[in-house]
Amino acid sequence: MDTLSSGKDLLFTLLLKVGVAASFAAMLARWTAFRKVLFTEIRDSDQKVKLLLFMTPPLAIGVMLRLVSPAYRFADLSLEGSFLLGLLGGRVVGPMGGSLVSLPAFFNHEWLSTPSAAFAGLLGGLIRQAIPNKEEIWNFGPFTFLNIPRAVFRLFRHVQLSWEMLPLMASVCLEIAHVALVHATKPSWLFVVDVRHVWE
Structure with a gap:
């Protein structure tokens, strides 16, 4: 577990996370094959494997960088x-990709x-299945x-559910x-940026 000492450290870490995610997205979006797989609504097994092959290596590299140094x-x-x-x-790509991405951390105990x-x-896969309009x-x-x-x-005025809030609430609950x-x-069994001392 990695403890941050101030609110500035937390904000800086979160901004860097957004930057890393944006750079991964920009890198992947350059490939026509990735865009084709990404925007295909109903994917066969080959396209699911391609999606895994495109997205898991950059995420796994990020995990390995964090293992090399706490600064990353x-x-x-x-x-x-x-x-x-x-x-x-x-529902298939999500758990498989998550397992592959986290293997470096798993081998680090x-x-x-x-x-x-x-x-x-x-x-994430269950939420995708629950949303009626995939757009x-x-x-x-x-x-x-x-x-x-x-x-x-x-929600209160028209009794209409905004489906984009479902992934947002799920990601907040997932992080909590x-x-x-x-x-x-044990803190060594799972990585999280500890923010207990930030709010004191």
């Missing part, structure tokens, strides 16, 4: 990446990394939280459960 803790996007794999690929990443991928998935992004007031208004799991078990 921002590069570990295993939980977020696994959830996104499930959200984009479904972080025993809960693979089950938690696989669960995050499965949760709603593309509304989910880093600034979805800005739409919370509008979604609450639509991830931190709680670290505090309930």
Whole structure:
């Protein structure tokens, strides 16, 4: 478990995580084959394997960078990446991708990394299955939280559920459960950026 000493460290780490995710996305979006697989709504098994092959190596490299040095803790996007794999690929791609991404951490004796990443991928896949219009998935992004007031208004005024809020709430609950799991078990079994001293 890696403890941050101030709110500035936390903010800087989160901004670097967004930067790493954006650089991965920019790198992957350059390939026509990846875009073709990504925007295909119903994928066969070959396309699911291609999606795994495109997305898991950069995420696994991020985990390995974090293992090399604590200074690269921002590069570990295993939980977020696994959830996104499930959200984009479904119930099979999510757990498989999460398991593959977290293997470097598992071999570093972080025993809960693979089950938690696989669960995050499965949760993303279940959310994908629950959303009736799959186009709603593309509304989910880093600034979805800005739409919370509008979604609450639509819910109470028109009794209409905003499906883009489902992945947002799931990712918040997933992160809270991830931190709680670290505090309930040995901190060396699962990586999380510890923010206990930030708010004091």
